[in-house]
Amino acid sequence: MATELVDSVATRDAVVVVDELSVAFPSRSGSGEVVRCVSFSVKAGQRVGLVGESGSGKSLTARAIMQLIPEPGRISGGRILVGDDLVLATRASARRWRGTTVAMITQDPLSSLNPLVRVGAQITEMLRYHRHLSRADARQRAMELLNGVGLPNSKRTMRQFPSALSGGMRQRVALAIAISCNPRLLIADEPTTALDVTIQAQVLDLLERMSAENNSAVLLISHDLGVVANFCDEIMVMYAGRIVETGPTERLLEHPLHPYTTALLTSVPSMTEALPERLLSITGSPPVGGVDVVGCPFAPRCPLAQPLCSEVEPPLRTLDDPARRVACHAAGNKEWPTARQAVGVS
C-alpha cells in the first residue's frame, strides 16, 4: 500500500503525500489512536478541504504534517512526504521546510503570533532567517506583504503588537507571515472559526487570492461544511480519526456516498431552500479519540448499519468514480437493506 501510493499517478505534482498516517496518544486501554491510517495527497495549487467534527482527528492530521503534534502524542505509523521533491517529513527535517515549503495558520492567531514581539519584527524575522534578506529588504518585503493582505497602513501596523489588532487583522498578519516564503502548501486549520461572518468572508477571499497568486496549494480544515464547499475543489470527510469519504466538491455534495456525509449535509439548515419541520440528523455524539473500535466507528449512529458494520471495518476504496473514495459497506451496494427508520431523530 505504501509504495503504491507514492508511485501512482495520484502523487504526481503533489506537494504533500500522507501515507497511512496514524497518530496516537498514550492510553491505558488500547492503542490510543486518534488518527488512523489516513492517506491522501494534495497537488500543486489544489484546494483541498478536510471536514469533521470534534474527535475526527482533522487538526491532528494537520499538525502531523507540520511535525507539531503536542506531547505526549506521537506519529505511530505511516509517513509524510512534503514539497515538490517529496522529502520525508520528520522532526529533524522540519526545520528546513517548515515555514518555507509548508506553512500553517491556525484558529487563534494570538497563539501563533508572539504577543511580545511587534508585528513587523515577526515577519522580517521569517524573511531574514529563511530567505537571508538584509534588514532593509526584509522590511520592504514585509510592508508589501501587509499591503497584500489588505492592511493598508502597513508602516503603522508593522510597529503594533498583536494584541492591538482585531481578530480579522491578526489573521491577515498570520497569513502574511505564512505566505512570506512562498510555501508550496498552506495549511489553514479552522482559520475563520473565531471570526465574525463578514470578516470570515474577507479572510477566505484573501486566502483564495493569496494562494492563487503564489500558486500555493491549500489544505483547509474546518468543521463547517459550508466554508469548505465554497472554497475547496476537493473535500475529505473525517470521522473518528479516519477518512470516510473523499471526492471533488460538486460530486461529493450532490451525491454523498457515506451516511455521515449525508447527515452532515442535512444537519445544517439551508439558507435558501424551504426548511423541514425537523432537521434530519443522527443520534449520539462523535466518539472520544483514542478509544478502540471494532468495525466501522460510525455504526452506532448509522441509520444504515447492519451487523457486518460492527464486525468489519470498511476499507477506504474507490467505486465507479476513480476520483472518489468511500469507507462504507453500504456504499454502492445495491442489495443493502434501506434504513430501518426515517432519519429524522431528536
Place this chain on the structure above:
Amino acid sequence: MTSPTSTTLVDVRDLNVYFRVRRGLAASRSIKAVDGVSFELSPGQTLGIAGESGSGKSTVARTLVQIIRPTAGTISLDGEVVTNLKGSRLRQYRRRMQMVYQDPYDSLDPRMMIREAIGEALAVRGLAKSQHKDEVHQLLHRVNLPASVATRYPGQLSGGQRQRVSIARALAVKPEVIICDEAVAALDVSIRAQVLNLLKDIQRDTGVGYLFISHDLSTLRFMADHVAVMYVGRIVEYGTSDEVFANPLHPYTRALISAVPSVTSRGQLRLKLSGEPPDPGNPPSGCPFNPRCPEAIDECRRERPELLMTSSGQRVACHVVSARQHRESAKESA
C-alpha cells in the same frame, strides 16, 4: 410601530444599556452597548436576534434576565412592567424568564451533581425535596437524557448532553420565556441539529417563547419566526424570518446573508463587505454602518436612521431604503 397587543409576551421599548468606562484621569466615556432597541415576542413564538460581535445582542439577553441593569427603557412581561425589579419581586420574575448559555462547559457548576443542579431550580420553584427525584427524572426524560445522568457530574458528560441539562434546568422553573444565548454555537453540527429539534419540540409541547440569539444565520432561519438584525447596539432590520431571509432590505443584512458560506449557495456571487465593525465606544456619526455601506449617501453620515415600517411589513433603519420606499409610494399615488 405596532402597539403591544394583549397577546404580546415580551415587550421591550427603547432599551438603552450604556456602560461607563473610565481610563485613569481621562474623562469617562459611554459605551452604548444597546442603543434604542425595541421588539416584541408573542407567546409560543421565537424571535431571533442576529448580529456579529459588538452588536449588543448578548447585552440584550443579559438585560432581560436582569443580570445587567438597563440605563433606560422598559421591559414588559405579559403586560406587566418588569424593568428594575428588586427583592422578592425580582425573584418571582426570574422564574418566568430563563436563559440557556453558550458555554456548555461553564454554565453548569462542575462540582455539583446534575440532580443537585436541577434540584436547585426545583427548590426555587418551591417544590418539596421529596418530590425532587421524580421531577428530575421527568425533566431529563423531557430532554432525551437517561435517568442515570442525574448522578453524574458535568465533567462526565459531553457538550451536547450538558446543554440538554441546561435546558432541563431552565424548564424546571416552568418559565414563560427561554432566552437561548448562542446556545448551540459550541456544539458539533450533528449535535446542534439534535438540540435544535429538541428546542422546537419543547416549544410545541409547552408553548414557551424563545428569544434566540445567534451569529449563525442558518440556525436562525430554522428556529425563528421573526428576526431582528442588530448592528452596533441598534436594530437595523426587523421582520418575519421569511421576509428577512428571502428579501433582505438593509445593506448590512444583505451583506450578512450573502457572507454566510452555505453548501446550498455555493458558487454564488457574494457581496463583499470591507472594513471592520466599529468600536462601540466610538461609533461613526449618523448611521453606524455608513463607513462600510456600499450604498451610503450624505444623509447617512449626518443623521441616524429610524426603524421605519416598509410597505412589505418589514422594519428597516436605513435612509436609502426609506428614500426608495418614498419614491415608490409616490409613483403609485401619482
Place this chain on the structure above:
Amino acid sequence: MINLPESELNAAFVGSEPMVLGEPNFWRRAGRSLLHDPIAVCSFAFIALLAVAAVFAPLIAPFNPLHEFSNGLSFQGAPVAPNGHFLLGTDASGRDVLSRLIYGARVSLMVGVVATGLASLIGVVIGTVSGYVGGVTESILMRFTDMVLSFPILLFCVALIAVTGPSTRNVVLVIAFAYWTYLARVVRGQVLSLKEREFVTAARTLGVGHLKIIRKHIMPHLLPTIIVYGTLGVATSILIEASLSFLGIGVPLPQASWGEMISEGQQYFQVAPWLLIAPGVVLILTVLAFNLAGDWLTDLLDPASRDMGR
C-alpha cells in the same frame, strides 16, 4: 420518540483536569496518584506519625517530659548523651529529650492546626465578603488586610506577644491574626473570578439567593485553595511557634516545645550536640513534610495554581 445517547464518554485524555471532591472515583484516583509519588507517601506517613505521637503522647513517651531525672545528669551535671536508657539523651535539667520531643510535637501540632484553622476561618470570611460584595466594603476590608500584611509576620507576632503576654493561647491567637491575611487575599481573588463564571450567573438567573450561591457554588470551589493553604499554613505556624519559643516568648516553660529545645540546644552545642540536632531535625522534617504534602494536594486539587507561589 426517545433516542438514548451513547453511553457515558470515558475521558481518555484527562491529563490535567482538576478532580472534583465529590466525584465518585475521587478517592480511588487520589489514592492511585498518591502511590505514584513516593515523596508524598513519605510526607503523609510522617505527618501521620506525628499526629499519633501528639495524640498518644502519654502512652508513647517513655518518660514524663517534665521530670528531672537524677540519673539524667552526669557527675559533673552535664546532660547525658543518648544511650540505652535515654534514647536521645537528656537536657541540661536532666529531662528525657525523646519524651520532650514527643510532647513538643503535641504543642507544635496543636498550635499549628488550631492557629491555622482560626486563620482560615477569618481569612475565608473576610475574603469571601470582600470579593462577593465588592464596593466600599471590599475597599475597607482589603486596606485593612494590606495593613496587617505589611508587617513582617514574625515581628508582628513578637510585638503582639509583648502586648498580650506569652501563653499558649496567646501564641495561637497571635499566629492566627498574622496569618489570616494571606488566605483573605487569595480567597478574594478567587471569589472575584468565580463570581463571573457562567454557572453563578445561571444560578442568579434562576433566582437563587446570594447566601445560597455563596454556600453552594462559591465555597466548594474554594475548598482546594483552603486545604492547600491550610497545609502550608500549619507548616508556617509551627515555624512561627518555634521561633517565638526560641526567643523565649512562646509557649511558657516548663512545657516542652521544639523551639525552646532548639534555643537551649544552641547554648550547649559544644557539649551536648544532640540537644540541638534532635529538635532541629524533627522541626525541619515536619515543615518539609507539610510543605510536600501541600504541594501534592495542590497538584491534585488545583492544577491551575501549580506554577504559582513557588
